[in-house]
Amino acid sequence: MRVEVQAEPFVPGEQLSKFHADRIDAGALVSFSGIVRSDKLDPVNMLEIEHYPGMTERAIRAIVDEAVERWQLIDCLVIHRHGQLFPGDHIMMVATLARHRGAAFAAAEFLMDFLKSRAPFWKKEFTAQGQRWVDSRQEDEAAIDRWSG
Amino acid sequence: MRVEVQAEPFVPGEQLSKFHADRIDAGALVSFSGIVRSDKLDPVNMLEIEHYPGMTERAIRAIVDEAVERWQLIDCLVIHRHGQLFPGDHIMMVATLARHRGAAFAAAEFLMDFLKSRAPFWKKEFTAQGQRWVDSRQEDEAAIDRWSG
Amino acid sequence: MKQVEVKYFAWVRERIGLSGELVSTDADTVRELVVELRAREQRYELAFSDLASLRVAVNHTLRDLDTAIEDGAEVAFFPPMTGG
Amino acid sequence: MKQVEVKYFAWVRERIGLSGELVSTDADTVRELVVELRAREQRYELAFSDLASLRVAVNHTLRDLDTAIEDGAEVAFFPPMTGG
Numbered sequence: 001m002r003v004e005v006q007a008e009p010f011v012p013g014e015q016l017s018k019f020h021a022d023r024i025d026a027g028a029l030v031s032f033s034g035i036v037r038s039d040k041l042d043p044v045n046m047l048e049i050e051h052y053p054g055m056t057e058r059a060i061r062a063i064v065d066e067a068v069e070r071w072q073l074i075d076c077l078v079i080h081r082h083g084q085l086f087p088g089d090h091i092m093m094v095a096t097l098a099r100h101r102g103a104a105f106a107a108a109e110f111l112m113d114f115l116k117s118r119a120p121f122w123k124k125e126f127t128a129q130g131q132r133w134v135d136s137r138q139e140d141e142a143a144i145d146r147w148s149g
Numbered sequence: 150m151r152v153e154v155q156a157e158p159f160v161p162g163e164q165l166s167k168f169h170a171d172r173i174d175a176g177a178l179v180s181f182s183g184i185v186r187s188d189k190l191d192p193v194n195m196l197e198i199e200h201y202p203g204m205t206e207r208a209i210r211a212i213v214d215e216a217v218e219r220w221q222l223i224d225c226l227v228i229h230r231h232g233q234l235f236p237g238d239h240i241m242m243v244a245t246l247a248r249h250r251g252a253a254f255a256a257a258e259f260l261m262d263f264l265k266s267r268a269p270f271w272k273k274e275f276t277a278q279g280q281r282w283v284d285s286r287q288e289d290e291a292a293i294d295r296w297s298g
Numbered sequence: 299m300k301q302v303e304v305k306y307f308a309w310v311r312e313r314i315g316l317s318g319e320l321v322s323t324d325a326d327t328v329r330e331l332v333v334e335l336r337a338r339e340q341r342y343e344l345a346f347s348d349l350a351s352l353r354v355a356v357n358h359t360l361r362d363l364d365t366a367i368e369d370g371a372e373v374a375f376f377p378p379m380t381g382g
Numbered sequence: 383m384k385q386v387e388v389k390y391f392a393w394v395r396e397r398i399g400l401s402g403e404l405v406s407t408d409a410d411t412v413r414e415l416v417v418e419l420r421a422r423e424q425r426y427e428l429a430f431s432d433l434a435s436l437r438v439a440v441n442h443t444l445r446d447l448d449t450a451i452e453d454g455a456e457v458a459f460f461p462p463m464t465g466g
Contacts (some may be wrong), residue, residue, distance in 0.1 A: 032177070
């Protein structure tokens, strides 16, 4: 269960290859990676991600532990960058390894929903118009609720 | 929109790196790969996958086209092996690239559900007890129905 | 008489003992073709004994038993698919 | 008097102009600490003006405003998180 909080870039494909040791009891491998997106009409030149060093890894580990227990994951990976990122850069990734595909998909979506609004990261966009903090969205909170059923 | 039906092995991480050209309008990249699984109690020595050469690629392309249109995918990849596979081997993978994570996840799950029971592949397991065709499961048909809403 | 290319996959292929054959038929639909094939021999009867567990493709597209057959068509019979 | 390590992130940090400070306080809860801080200066008043849009962590765990504060605690204030 590897968790990395880092300023350095990473390549999701390389991480995926490293992550998947050949476990013969695993049937399903899911990965997600989030990319810095820029719109043509309102280009983002840079994305700065602030985090809370004392808390970040602890918060992510708590989310990972819950996912592993809930879906009996065989393995789980979370990488999240902080610092200055540029359009096309990978912000973060998760990978889940499970016996069946339903569990691997659900766990990856669960991890994303919780990383989005329960891990102490804050994004600031730098555009031609200036700087702006990215607002949290109501649907991100709603996404959390769907897992409490 | 690359579709590969092949006997040769592939490495999901390498395919993921190749797949993701740096598109700045993409925000979310999801991959799934299915692995030959073997149980301790009932070990599978080999998995043989038969397919229908004239139809397979056409059937997969139809599924891909629907996913691309439905979730406005920026790109989409499907690789599926046939022939003899062994525990730990990757059977197939899908990757989806979209603006937002909801679309990338939904499209990947859609592709998997349809590849499972609408693409002409048939799996046969070789165990110590002999050979057996893998049965389709009722829930695979049910999984298809959830997309018709 | 139509000429139809008939293909068999997975356990349908194993039961019939052939992966495909050219069939001359008067059948207008897949269902009529199945009736003709079942009447041939025990192994065909066995392969087609449970129609609910069979799938049909006509010219590389999934169809049902009531699909019309044209001269030169390719008709494939196989169990439910297990890809992915 | 308790000594509390207070941390500020994102726009809370920018409004107050500090990433953290050691605070001597008699506050028993986070809510009481916020009242004390708001009373200090305009920039604190501004940072804490909308409590609904603030999140609190005590000793690196998300908590609410009614959480008790012990001597030596680390209390962090920040906007809703935007990871992922």
